Amino acid sequence: MGEEIRSVQLIDGDGEFNFPGVEHFMKATKLAECGLSYAVVSIMGPQSSGKSTLLNRLFQTDFREMDALRGRSQTTKGIWLAKCVGIDPCTVVMDLEGTDGRERGEDDTAFEKQSALFALAISDIVLINMWCHDIGREQAANKPLLKTVFQVMMRLFSPRKTTLLFVIRDKTKTPLEHLEPVLREDIQKIWDSVSRPDAQKDTTLSEFFNLEVTALSSYEEKEVQFENQVAELKQRFVHSIAPGGLAGDRRGVVPASGFSFSAQQIWKVIRENKDLDLPAHKVMVATVRCEEIANEKLSHLTSDERWLELEEAVQSGPVSGFGKKLGSILDAYMSEYDMEAIYFDEGVRTAKRKQLESKALHLVHPTYQALLGHLRTKFLEKFKNDMEDALKSRKGFASSVRECSQTSILEFDQGCADAALSQADWDASRVREKLSRDIDAHAHSVQNAKMSELTRRYEAKLTESLAEPVECLFEAAGKDTWASIRNLYKHEAENALSEFSSSLSGFELDKVAFDEKIMNLKEFARSVVEKKAREEAGKVLIRMKDRFSAVFSQDKDSMPRVWTGKEDVRKITKNARAEALKLLSVMAAIRLDENPDKIESSLLSTLMDAPIAQEMKPVTSTDPLASSTWEEVSPSNTLITPVQCKSLWRQFKTETEYSVTQAISAQEAHKRGNSVLPPPWAILAIAILGFNELMVLLRNPLYLLVIFVVFLLFKALWVQLDVTTLFQNGILSGFLSLSTRFLPTVMDILRRLADEGQGQPHVPQNPQHPPLDPLSFRRDSQRQAQLSNPPVPDASSSSSTLSSPRSGVECPATNRMVDADTEASSTS
Ligand SMILES: Nc1nc2c(ncn2[C@@H]2O[C@H](COP(=O)(O)OP(=O)(O)OP(=O)(O)O)[C@@H](O)[C@H]2O)c(=O)[nH]1
Numbered sequence: 001m002g003e004e005i006r007s008v009q010l011i012d013g014d015g016e017f018n019f020p021g022v023e024h025f026m027k028a029t030k031l032a033e034c035g036l037s038y039a040v041v042s043i044m045g046p047q048s049s050g051k052s053t054l055l056n057r058l059f060q061t062d063f064r065e066m067d068a069l070r071g072r073s074q075t076t077k078g079i080w081l082a083k084c085v086g087i088d089p090c091t092v093v094m095d096l097e098g099t100d101g102r103e104r105g106e107d108d109t110a111f112e113k114q115s116a117l118f119a120l121a122i123s124d125i126v127l128i129n130m131w132c133h134d135i136g137r138e139q140a141a142n143k144p145l146l147k148t149v150f151q152v153m154m155r156l157f158s159p160r161k162t163t164l165l166f167v168i169r170d171k172t173k174t175p176l177e178h179l180e181p182v183l184r185e186d187i188q189k190i191w192d193s194v195s196r197p198d199a200q201k202d203t204t205l206s207e208f209f210n211l212e213v214t215a216l217s218s219y220e221e222k223e224v225q226f227e228n229q230v231a232e233l234k235q236r237f238v239h240s241i242a243p244g245g246l247a248g249d250r251r252g253v254v255p256a257s258g259f260s261f262s263a264q265q266i267w268k269v270i271r272e273n274k275d276l277d278l279p280a281h282k283v284m285v286a287t288v289r290c291e292e293i294a295n296e297k298l299s300h301l302t303s304d305e306r307w308l309e310l311e312e313a314v315q316s317g318p319v320s321g322f323g324k325k326l327g328s329i330l331d332a333y334m335s336e337y338d339m340e341a342i343y344f345d346e347g348v349r350t351a352k353r354k355q356l357e358s359k360a361l362h363l364v365h366p367t368y369q370a371l372l373g374h375l376r377t378k379f380l381e382k383f384k385n386d387m388e389d390a391l392k393s394r395k396g397f398a399s400s401v402r403e404c405s406q407t408s409i410l411e412f413d414q415g416c417a418d419a420a421l422s423q424a425d426w427d428a429s430r431v432r433e434k435l436s437r438d439i440d441a442h443a444h445s446v447q448n449a450k451m452s453e454l455t456r457r458y459e460a461k462l463t464e465s466l467a468e469p470v471e472c473l474f475e476a477a478g479k480d481t482w483a484s485i486r487n488l489y490k491h492e493a494e495n496a497l498s499e500f501s502s503s504l505s506g507f508e509l510d511k512v513a514f515d516e517k518i519m520n521l522k523e524f525a526r527s528v529v530e531k532k533a534r535e536e537a538g539k540v541l542i543r544m545k546d547r548f549s550a551v552f553s554q555d556k557d558s559m560p561r562v563w564t565g566k567e568d569v570r571k572i573t574k575n576a577r578a579e580a581l582k583l584l585s586v587m588a589a590i591r592l593d594e595n596p597d598k599i600e601s602s603l604l605s606t607l608m609d610a611p612i613a614q615e616m617k618p619v620t621s622t623d624p625l626a627s628s629t630w631e632e633v634s635p636s637n638t639l640i641t642p643v644q645c646k647s648l649w650r651q652f653k654t655e656t657e658y659s660v661t662q663a664i665s666a667q668e669a670h671k672r673g674n675s676v677l678p679p680p681w682a683i684l685a686i687a688i689l690g691f692n693e694l695m696v697l698l699r700n701p702l703y704l705l706v707i708f709v710v711f712l713l714f715k716a717l718w719v720q721l722d723v724t725t726l727f728q729n730g731i732l733s734g735f736l737s738l739s740t741r742f743l744p745t746v747m748d749i750l751r752r753l754a755d756e757g758q759g760q761p762h763v764p765q766n767p768q769h770p771p772l773d774p775l776s777f778r779r780d781s782q783r784q785a786q787l788s789n790p791p792v793p794d795a796s797s798s799s800s801t802l803s804s805p806r807s808g809v810e811c812p813a814t815n816r817m818v819d820a821d822t823e824a825s826s827t828s
Pocket residue numbers: 046047048049050051052053054064065066067068069073074075076097098099169170217218219220221
């Protein structure tokens with residue numbers, strides 16, 4: 001395809017650079033692939049001096065030639081470019097518009113000068129086409145051209161050591177050996193005549209140019225010779241860039257892939273009439289081209305199928321061999337970059353390579369991070385599962401954490417190494433630290449849960465082993481209660497703490513934390529006892545009454561006591577109260593610390609031995625119980641304060657008083673029950689002394705009837721007036737009450753008798769005073785039976801509390817008696 005490409009106009013007659021055309025030319029000729037192995041040849045010379053003809057014969061190009069028949073006029077406009085055929089390495093040739101034309105002006109901006117500078121800047125070999133007859137001539141046509149060439153050369157900061165090949169056309173019979181010195185002399189003269197900047201005053205011509213000379217016969221007149229000479233000349237262009245070749249000395253070559261851009265930029269600078277800094281230009285071209293190459297590679301990487309597959313795979317989880325796979329993809333693109341940019345300036349190339357690498361790594365870094373995230377999640381889960389298994393197999397907690405953590409972190413590190421890119425020194429330490437923190441946090445939370453569970457278990461165990469036994473001990477409260485509680489507490493706490501500490505050893509806690517846990521459990525054990533003690537203290541009144549009842553109502557064989565009159569009620573009561581008071585003293589304070597106190601003696605001396613008047617007095621400052629604290633007992637250990645004790649005692653006594661009264665009543669009743677019949681001697685005396693009266697009565701039954709009626713009336717009055725109750729409050733008040741109620745009662749009885757005599761039912765006027773019951777003596781018998789075994793107020797029915805010691809005071813036994821009376825009345 002390269003063989004078929006035609007010439008292209010590089011710069012048109014108006015000085016416009018044909019970039020698309022050149023790009024197309026480069027693609028078609030594959031020039032960009034040549035690297036530095038290419039040469040650029042250009043030709044200058046007067047207009048219509050046969051330049052195009054020569055190039056076409058020399059390189060098989062197709063530049064436009066002037067039609068000989070039309071006369072000498074300008075054929076080539078601007079600069080044309082074509083690829084030489086049959087020359088290795090790749091050589092491109094530029095046909096420049098002829099100089100000395102009538103169409104162009106003379107100033108610096110003239111196209112002639114601009115194109116000459118352009119050709120010198122980018123060509124390795126410049127052919128100077130000149131007529132043979134101009135050699136040695138003062139007014140030679142090539143003189144202005146050479147002057148121009150030398151002048152513009154000064155505007156190149158760094159000469160390229162261009163080869164100037166003078167092609168002498170239409171050579172005469174004068175041998176070249178004679179012509180060449182003359183020509184060189186002419187050239188030297190022109191070089192010397194060109195004004196140069198001070199810095200280059202002493203610069204010799206050979207430092208800028210390699211001068212070569214060749215001569216050709218006339219194409220028009222000696223065509224065969226011309227062709228042969230051209231063929232010979234062509235051979236000089238083969239391997240021209242090799243050392244010793246025509247362009248063997250060339251410098252600052254722009255890689256072929258940057259040719260179009262370089263040419264465009266050089267032309268732009270020339271058009272702007274600026275000096276051309278070729279080294280800087282070379283760097284600039286390298287910068288642009290390397291960047292283009294790098295961008296192209298990055299763009300290819302972005303859409304690379306292997307990369308896209310890898311990226312997608314990472315979205316759903318860890319990918320094994322990520323680092324190697326991605327590394328090989330990146331390597332491939334970096335290698336491509338290296339290959340394409342190899343001929344550009346090394347500094348620029350390396351810098352751009354780094355940029356490309358950095359951009360490529362930036363592109364793939366999020367995927368790498370995502371992969372690390374997957375690895376972190378995966379190994380955190382692994383740690384959790386391993387921990388679960390280890391704990392199930394009852395391994396030590398701390399050692400399990402250590403082992404599982406090490407395994408997970410190690411495998412994470414391996415995963416990171418697998419994901420690492422050889423091109424990058426990415427640091428996975430932050431993700432590793434995060435994993436480590438997550439592992440620690442999980443281990444910590446599991447440890448907390450396990451510790452809580454363990455603590456709960458031991459707390460439950462302590463509660464079970466302490467609460468009920470302590471309650472039981474309080475129920476039987478006595479002198480040794482607190483000693484027993486202390487022993488129990490000590491034993492159970494020691495057992496639990498010993499087991500607890502061996503369970504804790506698996507956690508490998510530091511000493512402070514370990515001691516704290518042990519202390520907490522110990523405190524808990526103590527709190528269980530204390531809590532139970534407080535609960536029991538809240539029920540102290542019930543317990544006191546129970547204790548009183550047990551002692552008071554039962555004999556020493558625990559048999560119900562029958563009040564026959566022989567018992568010393570006072571002594572029994574005192575004993576029962578003393579027992580209850582001792583119970584109160586046991587319940588008054590927590591004595592887990594074995595500190596001696598004087599609560600019992602204080603209570604006994606103040607409440608038991610004190611006269612009733614003092615006991616009932618309100619608390620005063622001189623009263624030993626007038627305090628809210630016990631001596632030698634801390635407030636935290638106080639369950640019932642002295643003041644509360646006093647109040648409780650009062651309530652206790654009030655609520656147990658009834659039992660004592662009932663006992664006394666029972667004794668009296670028993671005594672009365674036993675004295676219904678007089679002693680036998682009295683019966684005998686009555687029988688002897690009252691024999692006459694008895695006989696009178698037997699002989700006259702009317703007396704018996706009258707006596708019987710009087711007895712009934714008396715009994716009815718007795719019951720109706722409730723004489724026993726009236727005299728309970730004192731003899732005087734009894735008589736006063738009797739005197740006020742006697743007459744109405746007699747009237748009522750008579751009215752009832754009268755009503756019943758007329759056959760009308762009697763309606764009682766006062767329901768509180770039931771009608772006279774002839775059989776009311778049965779009620780006396782019932783009451784007597786009750787009094788012989790008086791009921792003690794039911795402990796369970798009392799709802800007294802410490803906070804309200806007098807609340808809920810009631811007398812269930814009294815209520816029962818009232819009910820019995822009502823029942824007896826309704827029966828009658
Ligand atoms: N005398 C002579 N004439 C030649 C020679 N080579 C070509 N010519 C003729 O010179 C005329 C111009 O030829 P071109 O090759 O067009 O010349 P040019 O220098 O390319 O012309 P421009 O592109 O217009 O500057 C043509 O008529 C050619 O036949 C030569 O070696 N000797």
